[in-house]
Amino acid sequence: MPKLKTRRAAAKRFRVTGSGKFMRRRAFHNHLLDHKSPKRKRYLGTMAVVDERDHDRVSHMLPYSG
Numbered sequence: 001m002p003k004l005k006t007r008r009a010a011a012k013r014f015r016v017t018g019s020g021k022f023m024r025r026r027a028f029h030n031h032l033l034d035h036k037s038p039k040r041k042r043y044l045g046t047m048a049v050v051d052e053r054d055h056d057r058v059s060h061m062l063p064y065s066g
Helices: 008-013 038-044 055-061
Strands: 022-024
Touching (some): 022 055
């Protein structure tokens, strides 16, 4: 079998935890931040776990993620 290629766009967007879950950035933290509260901006700066329904899709894009 040949080696599988990693989707580079996905590799830049997702990280794998030690237990095998995928972490992602939160949306809405790029611009238009002036009217958002500091609490909301702090929350948006944290990582989120990829939903279990998307786990298979992400793992196919990152075949050697563990």
